[in-house]
Amino acid sequence: MRSPYFTADHEVFRAKVRTFLAAEVLPDAARWEQEDGLPRELWKLFGEQGYLGLLHASSVGGGRDMFTSVVFLEELGRTGFGGLRAAVSVHAYMATHYLAWVGSRELRRTYLEPAVRGDSVAALAITEPAAGSDLAGLTTTATPDGDHYVVNGTKTMVSNGMVADFAVVAVRTGASADSDKSGMTGLSLLVVDSDLPGISRAPVRTLGWRSAGTATVVYDDVRVPADRLIGRLNSGFYYLVRGLQLERLVAATLALGGIEQSLDDLRGFLRGRRVAGSVLAEKQAPVHRVADLVTELAAARQLVHHTAWLYDQGELPTEECSMAKLYTTELACRLADTSLQLQGAHGYLEQSDAARAYRDARAATIAAGPSEVMRDLIGRAAMRGPAGRGAGAQR
Numbered sequence: 258m259r260s261p262y263f264t265a266d267h268e269v270f271r272a273k274v275r276t277f278l279a280a281e282v283l284p285d286a287a288r289w290e291q292e293d294g295l296p297r298e299l300w301k302l303f304g305e306q307g308y309l310g311l312l313h314a315s316s317v318g319g320g321r322d323m324f325t326s327v328v329f330l331e332e333l334g335r336t337g338f339g340g341l342r343a344a345v346s347v348h349a350y351m352a353t354h355y356l357a358w359v360g361s362r363e364l365r366r367t368y369l370e371p372a373v374r375g376d377s378v379a380a381l382a383i384t385e386p387a388a389g390s391d392l393a394g395l396t397t398t399a400t401p402d403g404d405h406y407v408v409n410g411t412k413t414m415v416s417n418g419m420v421a422d423f424a425v426v427a428v429r430t431g432a433s434a435d436s437d438k439s440g441m442t443g444l445s446l447l448v449v450d451s452d453l454p455g456i457s458r459a460p461v462r463t464l465g466w467r468s469a470g471t472a473t474v475v476y477d478d479v480r481v482p483a484d485r486l487i488g489r490l491n492s493g494f495y496y497l498v499r500g501l502q503l504e505r506l507v508a509a510t511l512a513l514g515g516i517e518q519s520l521d522d523l524r525g526f527l528r529g530r531r532v533a534g535s536v537l538a539e540k541q542a543p544v545h546r547v548a549d550l551v552t553e554l555a556a557a558r559q560l561v562h563h564t565a566w567l568y569d570q571g572e573l574p575t576e577e578c579s580m581a582k583l584y585t586t587e588l589a590c591r592l593a594d595t596s597l598q599l600q601g602a603h604g605y606l607e608q609s610d611a612a613r614a615y616r617d618a619r620a621a622t623i624a625a626g627p628s629e630v631m632r633d634l635i636g637r638a639a640m641r642g643p644a645g646r647g648a649g650a651q652r
């Protein structure tokens with residue numbers, strides 16, 4: 258589809274990314290799903306192509322516009338492997354985002370630069386067993402002790418958690434979740450090396466996104482040097498709420514790419530499958546369902562690209578990020594359900610692309626903020642009127 262957002266250079270870049278993914282990812286991605294993780298060498302390959310820091314400053318190998326990232330994320334989404342998408346996007350757009358944005362020069366040199374080269378793997382550890390979307394309820398503590406913080410608590414659902422060399426961890430450094438009713442003032446972000454004494458991690462077996470190496474990470478009196486603080490003390494809530502907007506836009510863009518690929522697969526199946534003397538692509542029932550999905554895809558594409566454009570203009574389009582995430586990830590679920598149904602038993606085979614899409618799509622309406630929270634944020638802003646933009650305390 259022609260678009261005002263993409264230049265000829267973007268399309269050249271798209272072809273390059275697609276060729277790279279076809280050569281280096283697609284042949285082995287199904288095996289990585291079964292192995293519950295990506296191989297170490299893959300990170301290096303992504304890093305060599307410059308794909309792990311596109312949105313960061315040019316001094317660390319980025320300096321590209323938002324639409325270069327949109328192209329990359331759409332293509333990553335088109336692979337159809339949710340675990341791979343999550344692993345790479347958490348590393349390149351979520352965990353390292355905070356280091357690039359407000360990290361000290363030393364933190365950028367020690368953690369960001371190796372991560373952009375693919376020499377190290379990053380995770381983002383916010384969620385806890387008792388608090389996920391409710392950031393104000395986080396209870397993992399970092400207590401000052403000389404020139405260190407002592408970290409205690411448990412993080413869960415950490416993508417890349419099993420393989421990450423370091424994690425950006427949301428910790429409570431100020432008022433406790435009990436003493437501060439809002440729970441918003443005392444959060445900070447710390448970079449924590451994964452091999453520090455007192456850290457233990459265990460795999461979390463999930464329905465989909467299998468190659469993301471998801472983990473529960475326990476911090477038991479972990480001593481972290483005080484200079485690993487990212488940005489200002491007790492400003493973590495502010496950083497996270499802003500960072501979550503990018504997280505949602507990234508999630509929406511990945512979903513968009515996945516929807517395009519799944520629709521291509523479905524159309525291919527319908528054209529090739531003969532039932533009662535004619536191909537399914539000539540029967541009205543499946544074709545009308547495809548018509549609805551293609552129409553919704555066209556709407557989703559405009560919403561995501563418009564949101565990316567606003568972001569590229571330096572805005573923080575919180576409502577649009579929530580709408581884009583809500584609409585695309587729920588559309589991916591509707592499509593996955595329809596596609597599996599229209600492919601009959603072929604779609605129901607465990608190793609089929611349709612079955613994997615069905616499993617993977619469910620994760621995206623939860624991670625980076627459940628649909629219910631997106632509706633809350635959009636609804637509250639809508640009731641305030643067009644001028645009432647603002648992010649809430651949930652993700």
Ligand SMILES: Cc1cc2nc3c(=O)[nH]c(=O)nc-3n(C[C@H](O)[C@H](O)[C@H](O)COP(=O)(O)OP(=O)(O)OC[C@H]3O[C@@H](n4cnc5c(N)ncnc54)[C@H](O)[C@@H]3O)c2cc1C
Nearest residue numbers: 381382383384388389390414415416620624625626627629
């Ligand atoms: C595959 C996967 C990968 C993930 N990766 C990471 C990661 O790398 N790092 C990380 O920190 N976290 C990660 N997460 C965690 C994710 O961000 C949380 O699952 C999410 O924020 C929701 O938190 P929760 O699961 O604790 O659900 P809760 O916050 O307990 O909510 C449970 C349910 O309650 C409903 N709900 C919540 N709030 C509201 C509301 N305001 N109104 C109405 N209903 C509501 C929703 O249906 C929600 O699904 C991942 C999650 C998944 C599924």
